[in-house]
Amino acid sequence: MILWIVLILLLLAGAPLFTIMLACAMLGFYQNDIHLSAVAIEFYRVADMQVLIAIPLFTISGYILGYSRSPQRLVELTEALLGWVPGGLAIVSLIACALFTAFTGASGVTIVAMGALLFPALKHAGYPERFNLGLITTSGSLGLLFVPSLPIILYGVVAQQMSLPEPVQIDDMFLAGLLPGLLMIVLLSIWSALQYRPVFTEASGKTVWATIKAAAWEIPLPVVVLGGIYGGWIAVSEAAAITALYVLIVEVGIRREIALKDLPRIVRESMMMVGGIMVIIGASMASTNYMIDAEIPSRLFEFVTSHVHTRWTFLLLLNVFLLLLGMILDIFPAIVLMVPLLLPVGLAYGVHPVHLGIIFLANLQIGYFMPPAGINLFISSYYFDKPILEICRACIPFFFILLLSVLIITYVPWLSLALLN
């Protein structure tokens, strides 16, 4: 008992999550007289999962794109295409950030890379500062529901480990995320357009053509990845490999926006993130075993099903729980830790596993900038050099709009399941 309290204190104090999970697994094996080398055997199961290859490959693609001038070209292109819409630049920002986050993950890269471009542009167009801060902080996690977002892949991987009656296909998850993700962008766009519609910038045909030409190398990328995966022509891990090769050739070889000498640093940075995710997945392989041995999932299952009687109450409680969880915990460990516990409960209430995944990700996405402790609030505060409370205030309207969309996503399963066969 004392050991567990110590572990919880260490967890709250900020000990690396994977060490806490390994400690749980070790304690569990030790109590059951199982030799501790079982921890290593379980951990090594990470090398049995083909789809995990997609994680490093998409991550390196995202980092290389992020360090090149692609974000700038993306903004210029969307601006030329959408600048004429009322509130156009705000919508441009939302779409560009969502696309960028889908490729890079919500690791704060969006705020830094896109914020540097969009913040001055929005200010120049006449948008008030508070709106801009809120918009960019919010957009830092927008796009997590789109291909090839890693959290979606990870949800699929974890759900596949659980031998459900009907296995969750990652391609299905990608299809399911499309409409809910669009709903978020549309709601945010409408609100932005109603709020401010400054500077009517209509780009000439010549400008549009110039921006298209400038982004000629990047335009095929979402087409190939989105089309290939959504169309079912290539597997996720193959799409990841092709993307990585393509991005390397274009940004390092052809455009030369990334110098060869910077490549090891960029690769290292991206692999630090991947390594952080993988040790958590590996540790969860070992700790999940212990959790099942200790009957934690079935106890939770009994507790919840005996206290919560309708599906709607369950979903509401799930929303609240996931929002709070997303505020204090990164999306990857949140998925790895919580999906094995909550998926069986959700199934008992008749929630479709794919729909449940979208609910998971949508909530965790908002958690990223939920006041008072969402991590992206701090990244924004640090990057734009503004007090944290100001950022929190700026995010509040955006938070409520996305909360509304999460509620719609939760209670209208059709949105997530319509595109599935």
Added chain:
Amino acid sequence: MSKLQGRLDKLRQWVWRLEDVLILLLLLGMIGLACLQIFIRNAFDAGLLWADPVLRVLMLWSALLGAMAASRHDKHMSIHIFANWLGPRPLHIIKIFTALFAALICGIAAFYAGWFVMDEYQYSTADIAGIRGWWFELIMPLAFSSMALRFALQILREIRTLLKGSPP
């Protein structure tokens, strides 16, 4: 003392650079092999039998080397309730305890991962592309012991900044 410090710093720089290059090579290998596999399958309707398992091992190696790098820069995922609200001094004190715990757990994991690899070395003859399995598994004790060492060094760093009284 300062001469030793200088040498240690230099050694550390070399080790870091070596790791960076190794991560880069592993990743490039992964991209190359995965694309080669796709090409062979589409062009000749065939496949390299060993490519998929080797890809997964490359993934594990690059990820664990990445995790080693993450612990040298204190970039592992954790719950961040206090970190953003506490002052620097209490934070350093807390970090001493969390790093101590992390070092201990990684040390135990390294020891038993080593045990597992030894077992495999003695009893298992499974191989991929003619290379015995334990070679691939070797990264686990290596990565965990290096992470244990790095968390231990972090304890020293935190204590030193506490004693000096200046934030890093």
